[in-house]
Amino acid sequence: MVSLVDPMRLLLSFPASLLASSIAVAAPAAHHASSSQYAAHQTVTEQQAVGVYDLSGLPQFSGKVVQFLPSPHGSVTGLVLEDGTQVLVSPEQGHTLAGLVKPGDTVSIRGLKARTLPLIRAFGITSPRGRGMQDNFISMPQQSTEMIAGPDIVLHGEVWLSLYNLDGQVTGAVLKDHSVVYLSAREASRVAAWLKPGQPLYAVGTGSSGELGTAIDAREIGPSANQLTGIAVGNGPPPGPAPGSAGYDIIPGSEEH
Structure with missing residues (x-):
């Protein structure tokens, strides 16, 4: 004899099976939505990661x-x-x-x-x-020509690394405390002996100091506070004799006449 309970159980179990199948179908959609949201959140980073050029050929x-x-x-x-x-x-x-x-x-x-x-x-x-x-940019400025306004920052310590630009020219130094001193390549060649690893360095200039580190465009530099020389910032002309010195009032070239 067939029990009447079996059809009832079958009817009651049908909504549950339908709900389970709905969840099974909906789950990938939810995952897809979360993936889309993540991709949207990372749009800038992902575009930079993919970029325009194929970098796989680079070392x-x-x-x-x-x-x-x-x-x-x-x-x-x-x-x-x-x-x-x-x-x-x-x-x-x-x-x-x-x-x-x-x-x-x-x-x-x-x-x-x-x-x-x-x-x-x-x-x-x-x-x-x-x-x-x-990074899709092939070239970059070697040094900003913009002048920085603000109070002087004094950096001093032992040189850890000579700082280079993309042309392989020395353009300053990284100190052992991780602060960075920038000079133009021309001025750095003039004071190259002070920018070598292991040398003591004292530098004064304007710059910035924050979570990312401390860096200055040096205006004065030397092995100590008592041995400073003037530095031309950016592409400016080399500094002349210090005020009060013997050559301060002499116009360059006029002594030849």
């Missing part, structure tokens, strides 16, 4: 980040790896880099390494968390 490097290379204007020009290699990016990518990695991270880099100098021009950087950026 790949890796290393642990020790510090950022802050600019005197408060942005970031690159970073320094644990082995002292300087990794440079364009100014347009500086703030993206600062939000992508942090000191202590081991990063993957696609770029071009200098033949003999500890220098990499990075076109792609990936963090250990899998996020990346791609």
